[in-house]
Amino acid sequence: MTEGELIEIANSSMLVMMKVAAPPLFAGLVIGLAVSLFQALTQIQEATLTFVPKVLAVFVALLIFLPFILHTLMDFMHLVLDRAISGG
Template sequence: MNPTEVIDVSREALLATLAISAPVMLIGLGIGLIIALFQALTHIQEMTLVFVPKIIVVFVSLFVFMPYMLTTLLDFSATLVDRIIALN
């Protein structure tokens, strides 16, 4: 395996990681911004007001996006296995 192939596999791994984590991270960011806006407007500075809704929304989004995440990971794994088989 030459350095170009190693860089290509590494790039694909990073893109797969971003594709898998992006939906949940963006939803977490969105709900965090909404809660921060609510806190700024109402002057409520309760710490549990931030964490509890964000945890609930992130867990729900994990269940919603799990098929997409699994498909992306399986596609990457299949591509990686095909490359390993092609080395022999």
């Protein structure tokens, strides 16, 4: 394998990582923003009020996007294995 091919695989791995991590992170971001807005409007400052909805949102996002995540990871693994078998 040449340096260019290794850099291309590293670049692809970073893109796959962002694709896989984006749905649960975005769900946590949206729920966290909504809870923060709710807390600011009602002046309720409870720590569990911020933690529990985020955990539930991330869990639900993982359940919903699990087929997409698995498909993305399998496609990337096939790409890497094909390159390793073909010698570059």
